[in-house]
Structure formats: structure tokens, C-alpha cells
Amino acid sequence: MSLGYVLVRSVILVVLLLTAFAYVMVLERKVLGYFQLRWGPVRVGPWGMLQPLADAIKMMNKEDTRPAGADTLLFYVAPAVALFVALGAFAVIPLGPVAHIGSLVLPLSVAHPASGILFVLALLSVGVYGVSLGGWASQSKYALLGSLRATAQMVSYELALGMAVISAVVLYGTLNLNTMVSMQGVHLWGAIPDILGFAIFLVGSVAECNRAPFDLAEAEGELVAGFHVEYSGFRFANFVMAEYVNMFTMSALGALLFLGGWHGPFGLGSSVWWLLAKMALYLFFFMWVRSTFPRLRYDQLMSFGWKLLVPLGFLNLVWISTFVALGGWH
Amino acid sequence: MIAFVIVGLAAIAAAIGVVTARNVVHSVLWLITHLASLAVLYLTLQATFLGLVQVLLYAGAVMVLFLFVLGLLSTRGEREEPGTGQPKGQTALAVTGAMIMAALLMVGAAAGEAVRSGVLPAGFGGASAFGVALFGRYLLPFESTALALLIAVVGVVALAHSVPEEPSASDGFDVSHARGADSAVLGGEAK
Numbered sequence: 001m002s003l004g005y006v007l008v009r010s011v012i013l014v015v016l017l018l019t020a021f022a023y024v025m026v027l028e029r030k031v032l033g034y035f036q037l038r039w040g041p042v043r044v045g046p047w048g049m050l051q052p053l054a055d056a057i058k059m060m061n062k063e064d065t066r067p068a069g070a071d072t073l074l075f076y077v078a079p080a081v082a083l084f085v086a087l088g089a090f091a092v093i094p095l096g097p098v099a100h101i102g103s104l105v106l107p108l109s110v111a112h113p114a115s116g117i118l119f120v121l122a123l124l125s126v127g128v129y130g131v132s133l134g135g136w137a138s139q140s141k142y143a144l145l146g147s148l149r150a151t152a153q154m155v156s157y158e159l160a161l162g163m164a165v166i167s168a169v170v171l172y173g174t175l176n177l178n179t180m181v182s183m184q185g186v187h188l189w190g191a192i193p194d195i196l197g198f199a200i201f202l203v204g205s206v207a208e209c210n211r212a213p214f215d216l217a218e219a220e221g222e223l224v225a226g227f228h229v230e231y232s233g234f235r236f237a238n239f240v241m242a243e244y245v246n247m248f249t250m251s252a253l254g255a256l257l258f259l260g261g262w263h264g265p266f267g268l269g270s271s272v273w274w275l276l277a278k279m280a281l282y283l284f285f286f287m288w289v290r291s292t293f294p295r296l297r298y299d300q301l302m303s304f305g306w307k308l309l310v311p312l313g314f315l316n317l318v319w320i321s322t323f324v325a326l327g328g329w330h
Numbered sequence: 331m332i333a334f335v336i337v338g339l340a341a342i343a344a345a346i347g348v349v350t351a352r353n354v355v356h357s358v359l360w361l362i363t364h365l366a367s368l369a370v371l372y373l374t375l376q377a378t379f380l381g382l383v384q385v386l387l388y389a390g391a392v393m394v395l396f397l398f399v400l401g402l403l404s405t406r407g408e409r410e411e412p413g414t415g416q417p418k419g420q421t422a423l424a425v426t427g428a429m430i431m432a433a434l435l436m437v438g439a440a441a442g443e444a445v446r447s448g449v450l451p452a453g454f455g456g457a458s459a460f461g462v463a464l465f466g467r468y469l470l471p472f473e474s475t476a477l478a479l480l481i482a483v484v485g486v487v488a489l490a491h492s493v494p495e496e497p498s499a500s501d502g503f504d505v506s507h508a509r510g511a512d513s514a515v516l517g518g519e520a521k
Contacts, residue, residue, distance in 0.1 A: 071355075074355075074359075113378070114456065115378060115382060115456070118379070118383070118386065121386055122383075122385040125386050125390025125394075126390050128394050129362070129394070129397075132397050133359075133397075136400075136401050144401060148398065151397065151398045155391060155394055
């Protein structure tokens with residue numbers, strides 16, 4: 001695999017992800033609008049479809065401000081770290097089975113390491129730094145409080161999320177995302193024996209992306225905008241893009257680990273579109289939750305994570321291990 | 331091999347950055363860079379699983395806690411640590427360190443020679459090979475390390491929660507002491 005080949009695939013992936021970001025954002029504003037009995041964006045273009053273009057132009061023309069006390073280098077690097085890590089994690093997500101075009105064999109991911117799931121987890125754990133450094137480098141009270149909250153939250157929920165992922169790894173007996181999906185094609189979907197793991201993954205993924213009701217990091221009511229309060233223009237946009245790309249990664253991971261990946265339900269064949277449909281459902285779940293639940297209080301967040309999700313994760317692991325020891329699907 | 335040398339030099343540079351940085355958060359960032367370079371070194375040595383776990387645990391989880399604590403502590407006023415001047419006995423320490431390092435390098439080179447003569451087994455560095463080694467041949471060291479860490483955790487909890495027998499009036503603002511004082515008062519009322 002030559003460097004140019006990887007480069008071309010990476011560029012395609014980045015363009016796809018950022019386009020998807022633009023339209024998922026419009027969709028989210030639409031969905032939130034309908035949930036609140038209003039229209040959402042409708043002014044720019046038909047059905048508000050040119051809204052992301054207008055937003056992008058606005059973002060790029062904004063003054064790039066920096067607080068006087070800020071740590072210059074870290075302040076500038078933090079948004080890039082957030083986006084870089086988010087995009088990097090998606091690089092190993094397989095979007096479908098290996099495609100055959102003539103004699104060409106095209107795997108539908110930029111890279112396909114044997115331990116794909118570990119790679120995603122490793123990058124997600126590094127993803128905290130974007131938020132954490134961004135808040136610290138701003139040297140502003142709200143930003144620092146937001147980043148501390150975000151750090152504590154992401155570390156706590158990463159544990160619950162990790163427990164859910166481990167249950168899937170035990171279930172399939174592999175760290176390879178492709179193998180996991182093909183096993184679900186032969187047997188049942190992962191969520192059927194591992195329903196508790198899937199539930200924990202759902203909650204954990206919302207918390208990992210710092211989205212409502214786990215958006216204490218930006219809590220508009222108390223912290224103005226939390227860790228990115230001092231950012232403007234394109235650096236602010238970087239944080240938003242990172243959040244959405246993380247949502248894509250989480251939805252893809254949820255679909256691959258628990259919902260059969262690119263396999264259709266009831267043996268209805270397999271294609272990339274099934275995976276995209278499942279990701280779309282997952283993303284709708286993100287929006288649905290956001291418009292339904294109020295924000296948790298900080299102590300509620302912590303006790304929910306540590307006293308409920310983590311013990312449940314361990315219990316679930318016991319159940320899945322028993323299931324596998326009793327013969328699993330075979 | 332070239333990648334190994336470059337990343338190795340990066341790891342050393344980052345390690346020097348950890349001790350020379352005047353700002354604690356910068357120190358932590360250098361340490362993260364160092365740990366990430368180590369992960370890449372593991373990857374170049376075919377230890378895939380170890381490399382990924384290194385990023386996941388050390389560069390990710392552990393260092394985030396470092397940053398978290400520093401974020402709680404640091405304020406605008408004391409961001410730049412003043413230089414503490416030259417500590418004494420640097421030369422002696424440097425010579426001792428260099429000698430230990432040379433000894434380690436010689437041992438390492440000898441061990442490396444032994445490894446180089448063999449061929450890597452199939453699946454080397456993967457999760458299952460790692461697990462078999464960890465829970466098979468190296469089970470005792472692994473479990474004793476876990477025990478040592480547990481002792482450290484228990485020690486920290488014991489030290490952090492020590493309540494003096496007779497709290498004096500002067501440390502009424504300290505939370506742990508205040509709690510002790512409260513319980514003493516409540517106990518008195520109960521009698």
C-alpha cells in the first residue's frame with residue numbers, strides 16, 4: 001500500500017466526513033426545530049439547504065480572537081488536535097464489505113489494522129486533549145471550568161463505554177472490526193445477546209461526544225459556552241466539526257459492534273447503505289435525546305456514570321462471558 | 331530502523347522537555363509526546379497491542395488525569411514557575427546516571443543479540459500472544475505489580491483521610507478537620 005494511495009483515500013474520507021458534517025448539522029437544526037414546533041433553518045436556499053455554506057462563509061470571515069492571557073501555541077493547536085483525532089479515529093472504520101470493481105479490490109476504510117477497535121479507543125482517549133487543552137490554554141474561568149468538567153466526564157464515561165466494547169470483543173473473540181461484522185452476518189446481531197452492552201454503549205457514546213443531556217462542558221446557562229467560549233471563527237468551527245465527526249465515529253461503531261454493521265435485517269443482503277441507514281438512525285437518536293432530556297447536574301452525571309453504568313458494565317461482562325463459555329452462538 | 335532511530339531521538343528530546351519546561355502543563359505535554367513516541371517505538375518493534383495500549387492508557391487516560399489535576403491547581407498568577415536555581419550535586423548525579431545507563435545499554439545489547447538470533451513467532455505482538463504471555467509466564471510479576479499499585483492506592487487514601495484526634499480551632503476551614511470537629515460536637519450533644 002503506497003503512500004499516495006493512502007493519501008488519496010484519506011482526502012476522500014475527510015471530504016466525505018466534512019460534507020456529512022455540514023448536512024447533519026442542518027438536519028439537526030431541522031429536527032430540533034420540529035421537536036420545538038418551529039421550522040428550523042428555512043431562509044438560505046430551498047428548505048434551508050444552503051445554510052452550511054452561509055455558516056462556513058460567516059465563520060471564515062470572523063475575527064480570530066485570542067484572550068490576552070492565553071497560552072498562544074496551545075490555544076491555536078487545541079482545536080486542530082480535536083479535529084485531527086476525530087478524523088483519525090474514523091480512518092479505521094470499515095464502511096462496508098470489501099468492494100470488487102473489476103480486478104480491483106477496495107477495502108472501504110483508509111486503514112484496516114488487525115486490532116481496529118483498539119485503535120479507535122486509543123484515539124478517542126487522546127481526543128480529550130483537544131477539549132482539555134483548549135479550555136486550559138484560554139486562561140478564562142468559564143473555559144477552564146468547562147474543560148475540567150469535560151475531562152472528568154469523558155474519562156468517567158470512557159470506562160463505561162470501554163466495558164461495553166469489551167463485552168462485544170468477548171462476544172466475537174476478535175479485535176478486528178471486519179471479522180466482528182461478518183460474524184454478525186452468519187449469526188445474530190450483537191445487540192441480541194448483548195442488549196445491556198448496547199444500552200451502555202448508547203449512553204456512553206452520547207456522553208463521550210459531550211452532547212445533551214451530557215453537555216455540562218458547554219452548559220450555556222452557567223458557563224456561557226464552556227471550553228470553547230474564547231474561540232471564534234474557524235477555530236470554533238474546528239471544535240464543532242470534531243464533535244460531529246465523533247458522533248459519526250460513535251454511530252458507526254455502534255452499528256458495527258451491535259447492529260450487524262452492513263448486514264440488512266432478516267437476511268436482506270448486505271451493502272454500504274444498510275450501515276449508513278443504521279448510522280442515520282443512531283444520529284437521529286443523538287438529536288432525539290438532545291431535544292428530550294434536560295441537562296444533568298454534575299453530581300448526577302458522576303453518580304450515574306460510576307454507580308450505575310460501570311457496575312452494569314461489569315455485570316454485563318459476566319453475562320456475556322457466561323454466554324460465550326456456554327457455547328455462544330454455536 | 332530509520333523510523334526507530336528518528337522516533338527514539340524524538341522520545342529523548344521529549345523526555346528532556348519534561349524536565350526543562352518551566353510551565354507544568356508544558357511538562358505534561360512533553361511527557362505525553364514522550365509516551366506517544368514510546369508507543370510508536372513499540373509499533374516499529376512489531377508489538378502492536380502494546381503500542382496501542384500504551385496510547386490508550388498512558389498517553390490517553392493517565393496523562394489526562396495529570397492535566398485535570400493541574401487544571402484544578404493552576405491559576406493565572408502562578409503559571410510561570412520561577413527557576414529554583416541550580417541544584418547541588420548535578421555532576422555526581424549525571425556521572426552516576428550515565429554509568430547506570432551504560433550498564434543498562436550493555437545488558438540490553440546482549441539481550442537484543444539473543445533475540446535477534448531467533449525468528450519472531452507467528453502472531454507476535456498481537457492481543458492473544460500478549461495475553462498468553464501476561465497470564466502465563468509472567469503471571470506472578472503481573473499480579474505482584476497489581477498488588478504494589480493497590481498498596482499505593484490504599485496508602486494514598488489512608489493519608490488523605492487522616493483525621494487528627496483533637497482538632498485545634500485554627501484548622502477549622504480544612505474540610506477533613508472540620509468534619510472531625512463536627513462529629514466531636516455531635517457526639518458531645520448526644521451524651
